[in-house]
Amino acid sequence: MAQDLFANTDLPPEFKAIIGVFALYNQIECELDNVNISPPLTKMEKRVLVFLDKPKRMGVLAEDTLCVPSAVTPVADALEVRGIVSRTRDPSDRRAWLLELTPEGVAARNHIMTEVVSRFRKFSGMSADEIPTFANLAIKAMPGAVEAGLMED
Amino acid sequence: MAQDLFANTDLPPEFKAIIGVFALYNQIECELDNVNISPPLTKMEKRVLVFLDKPKRMGVLAEDTLCVPSAVTPVADALEVRGIVSRTRDPSDRRAWLLELTPEGVAARNHIMTEVVSRFRKFSGMSADEIPTFANLAIKAMPGAVEAGLMED
DNA sequence: ATGGATGTTTCACTCAGTGAAGTAATTGGG
């Protein structure tokens, strides 16, 4: 398949890149599926956890995770009930909610991140030198809509 | 956001890579959303088209597109009704179906591929030199489950 | 010949995600 596809030297590198991204994305998703805490978190919950490296508004998490705000609401609800996040009004704007990890949340996030990061090293097939190269190229593509999250400060 | 995240020098490059893949994947999906023929194809239909560079079994397309075989059946049905693919029994195994592009399908695929490939050059932020580098690193991660598709011959 | 495996199909189901409408709070211009 893949290498069958890639044996065709007419294929543009862009196509190879696209297929590679598809495959990598799927692998990351699979690994995230395999890493969990008990009771299990949904895909969405884990994804929000990954991006919650510091207290953030729900709207920002929606941008980070590339979905609409209404998708974050039930995730925040669930994580709050689970005691993984605390949810407080943003003092600088009372329309907005800040989500922040509880100590339990910190532990959960650490577990997930540690696992996924170490598994990335394994499944990516990249050497220790190649990963930063790849990473730097990948984030060049960060779309403006996500970078707009920078405007929150 | 992203750069806010990445300003944290403690973050492993693997994390940057993962976030980059998420963002790239989302961009590719958005671009695929924006590229279509009339009447529009679904995401699944377009994805199958992308991988249908030559006649293939439906099971192989399921592997290529990283989903289960039952997901390919309605896609094949729709594409066949649309006259985009022809569906014939694989002569070497009468359990299996081969999907092959019709002339109309070839045109549709060319349109989509040309558009997405050229858009990749724009949204990726990578130079012409960087794309092959990135591509070669990305496909290093091709998981064994997909490579197993090589066994079809 | 036969049991186990394979390729696809059907169908019921789940979940991730959207869009539209609503409420509350904020902002900026007159």
Added chain:
DNA sequence: CCCAATTACTTCACTGAGTGAAACATCCAT
């Protein structure tokens, strides 16, 4: 100061993408 427009989130109905289980037809090795 006032108010219209905007923003942040919530609710809820809905859809599409995807799964798993069971079934059927075909293949393959013993």
